[in-house]
Amino acid sequence: MGKTLTFLGIESSCDDTAAAVVDSTGRILSSEVEGQVVLHAAFGGVVPEIAARAHAERLDHVVERALATAGVGLRDLDGIAVTAGPGLIGGVLSGVMLARGLAAGTGLPLIGVNHLAGHALTPRLTDGLDFPYLMLLVSGGHCQFLIVEDVDRFRRVGGTIDDAPGEAFDKTAKLLGLPQPGGPAVEAEARAGDPRRFAFPRPLLDREGCDLSFSGLKTALLRARDAVMANAGGLRLQDRRDLCAGFQAAVADVLAEKTRRALSLYLELSPARAVCAVAGGVAANQALRARLETVCQALDVQFLAPPLRLCTDNAAMIAWAGLERFRAGLVDPADLVARPRWPLDATAPVLIGSGKKGAKG
Amino acid sequence: MTGLYLGFDTSAAHCAAALLWVRPEGSRTAVVAEPMAKGQAERLLPMIEGLMAAQGVTFADLAAVCVGTGPGNFTGIRIAVSLARGMALSLNVPAIGVTGFDAARQAAGLAQPHWALIDAPRGQVYAQKFGPDATPPQIVPTETAFDAPVVRWSDLAADAIAVAVAQAGARLARDPQPRPAPFYLRSADAAPPSDPPPAILP
DSSP, rough: OOOOOEEEEOOOOOEEEEEEEEEETTTTTEEEEEEEEHHHHGTTTTHHHHHHHHHHHHHHHHHHHHHHHHTTGGOOOOEEEEEESSHHHHHHHHHHHHHHHHHHHHHHEEEEHHHHHHHHHHHHHOOOOOSOEEEEEEESOOOOEEEEEEEEEEEEEEEEESSHHHHHHHHHHHHOOOSSHHHHHHHHHHHOOTTTSSSSOTTTTSSSSOOOOOHHHHHHHHHHHHHHHHHHTSEEHHHHHHHHHHHHHEEEHHHHHHHHHHHHHHHOOOOOOEEEEESSSGGGHHHHHHHHHHHHHHHHEEEOOOHHHHHOOSHHHHHHHHHHHHHOOOOOOOSSSSSSEEEEEEEETOOOTTTTTTOOO | OEEEEEEEOOOSSEEEEEEEEETTTEEEEEEEEOOOOOOOOHHHHHHHHHHHHHHHHGGEEEEEHHHHHHHHOHHHHHHHHHHHHHHHHHHHHHHEEEEEHHHHHHHHHSSSSSSEEEEETTEEEEEEEEEETOOEEEEEEOOOOSSSSSEGGGSSSSSHHHHHHHHHHHHHTOOOOOHHHOOOOOOOOOOOOOOOOOOOOO
């Protein structure tokens, strides 16, 4: 195995400013995450310029906290890893520049990490998984199925062609007067609701493959809301609960069926130990998680959900991905170019609806 | 304060860095600058490293890192400020923020009252008056009549800006300074959502 290596990780690609210290045995010495929910609350979503401003003035403080909590100095490290994309470019740039400054002053190796690779390699940090495994990444900004074949080989077998589920949860919460982030609020309401009262669409369920779509569901929810509000002159609490339950059930049905299809593609590889891992904030939803577990059980596949703090955006996963790349000799200065779009699987076809500049991730 | 100071600025369409040796027997500078509309994030550090190597100095020789904080291009000032903060943390030296107004004033070397001006978008100009009746930085229309001589930061060459940042920073470094922060002067363009949440009934 050789000497134990210790890396600092830095993450600033969305609305969390994060730094962590992780070693090559998988020990997380510290993982600091400073969120920005309050800053964006009035705007109904993350405002890129506001996020960038916060990252630029918080990053070094968060790094200092991560080092102090870990009880290490910069000179005790073996390398620095930083998210170089995909994400909101202002925050990514601040992270990369801070990391460049840290590396310049210490002479430490600096590794640019793809944020999605950070999520996708997390099951190796938490559970030491062997390749290949299936990864379902479901967050506010992303939704994709990846067969993780190696440290730098990710086969994308499907993904959303429009919104990410986390975004759909947030928009649903907004339309129904619930607080942000929408996931926990909608889930709580759904518990007391009737999922069968509203017939919401299951987008793309009738199509082959593992691609998903959530924007039509959002529109259907708006129409159903307006219909019940027109009758009542406002939104009744029970109507809201039923809308949440119906919406969540539709998301669960789509994710469950597409996961089943992705699993069958994965199982064609005959993995020695078949595992389906999830990451992203949406993985915290208990109802969705239960459905995914059922799908996995039916196919005799182990379902793995890392602890929530390592499922949502964090820097421990970036430090770990940096360590994995460093050990594999995958150190390329070109990886340090900050970029808003950076698909993990460059060979996968560009998704419909991902814009003229290509897939964002 | 004697010592070696690094100054850099990417707050407009340039990438510029300067070294300033402050010594009892006199000061000396070395500077490198390029016009640059994009790619500053990739170019800035290699440019600094090249400048230092050419002068035979290393990061360990620096007394402080001085950075232009704007106002100017939001992304550009974040690039420079973030690098400066990272350097300061790893070198355990202060990072000193220098606004464009301070840099313009430094470059002009004016003793009498004057306005320092920086071009702003949409027919406006960032302005700050120095002297007995000094003003805080503000945004005014370009056609404003100024009641004192003006110094235009935007007319300075990029290398002169980098030198002025290092010089002003070296002067500020005599006193403890807060960490450099981007000086935007304009708030982030963001509007609250227009569609109000629904009225909730029991």
